[in-house]
Amino acid sequence: xxxxxxxxxxxxxxxxxxxxxxxxxxxxxxxxxxxxxxxxxxxxxxxxxxxxxxxxxxxxxxxxxxxxxxxxxxxxxxxxxxxxxxxxxxxxxxxxxxxxxxxxxxxxxxxxxxxxxxxxxxxxxxxxxxxxxxxxxxxxxxxxxxxxxxxxxxxxxxxxxxxxxxxxxxxxxxxxxxxxxxxxxxxxxxxxxxxxxxxxxxxxxxxxxxxxxxxxxxxxxxxxxxx
Ligand SMILES: *Cc1c(COP(=O)(O)O)cnc(C)c1O
Numbered sequence: 001x002x003x004x005x006x007x008x009x010x011x012x013x014x015x016x017x018x019x020x021x022x023x024x025x026x027x028x029x030x031x032x033x034x035x036x037x038x039x040x041x042x043x044x045x046x047x048x049x050x051x052x053x054x055x056x057x058x059x060x061x062x063x064x065x066x067x068x069x070x071x072x073x074x075x076x077x078x079x080x081x082x083x084x085x086x087x088x089x090x091x092x093x094x095x096x097x098x099x100x101x102x103x104x105x106x107x108x109x110x111x112x113x114x115x116x117x118x119x120x121x122x123x124x125x126x127x128x129x130x131x132x133x134x135x136x137x138x139x140x141x142x143x144x145x146x147x148x149x150x151x152x153x154x155x156x157x158x159x160x161x162x163x164x165x166x167x168x169x170x171x172x173x174x175x176x177x178x179x180x181x182x183x184x185x186x187x188x189x190x191x192x193x194x195x196x197x198x199x200x201x202x203x204x205x206x207x208x209x210x211x212x213x214x215x216x217x218x219x220x221x222x223x224x225x226x227x
Contacts, residue, residue, distance in 0.1 A: 031053065095157070098134060109152070124159075128164035173207050
């Protein structure tokens with residue numbers, strides 16, 4: 001199947017999921033999770049209208065960024081980020097989805113200051129309490145957010161999660177609901193409005209949209225199986 005067809009099919013599914021939950025399709029951003037996808041293929045999708053992409057690994061991202069420099073891609077960083085790599089991505093991404101510790105916040109803030117920008121970030125929350133995964137512990141979220149407010153060149157604009165994998169997408173629902181409630185809690189406690197809930201991947205984005213996702217990160221369903 002060609003790129004444009006695939007993209008249209010995914011968009012159609014997003015629209016249908018929005019209709020089922022009385023949400024506006026323009027409130028859900030489709031991010032192509034492009035790890036493992038070759039630049040030539042990304043280019044095809046871009047020409048079909050996919051302009052927001054998320055990468056997981058710094059080296060891979062930098063290579064693609066250079067190769068695709070002529071396009072107006074809105075790059076996000078969605079993978080685990082080591083503090084010593086922050087400097088390489090900061091001038092190239094509009095949103096970092098994976099802030100999960102104070103040392104990283106400190107580094108992002110420092111680099112943003114150097115660049116004279118305010119870096120928008122999402123706090124990644126480990127909603128399944130999984131040892132193997134990144135993300136902040138749920139119980140640390142309020143204090144961490146409060147701390148993040150003191151960094152002048154870093155702005156938290158929402159939350160992100162990668163929940164445990166479940167065969168049945170509906171079983172992931174409680175985790176998405178949890179993330180939404182955590183966002184509402186922050187908004188209530190700090191009298192702020194947080195724009196984003198980055199949740200839902202190929203397997204479960206329809207459920208995530210039901211629970212309020214504003215960014216869905218889709219890889220396999222768009223680009224096919226990774227090598
Ligand atoms: C790979 C990846 C995705 C996309 O996963 P698919 O199941 O291929 O859609 C989304 N988010 C993150 C953080 C990823 O690493």
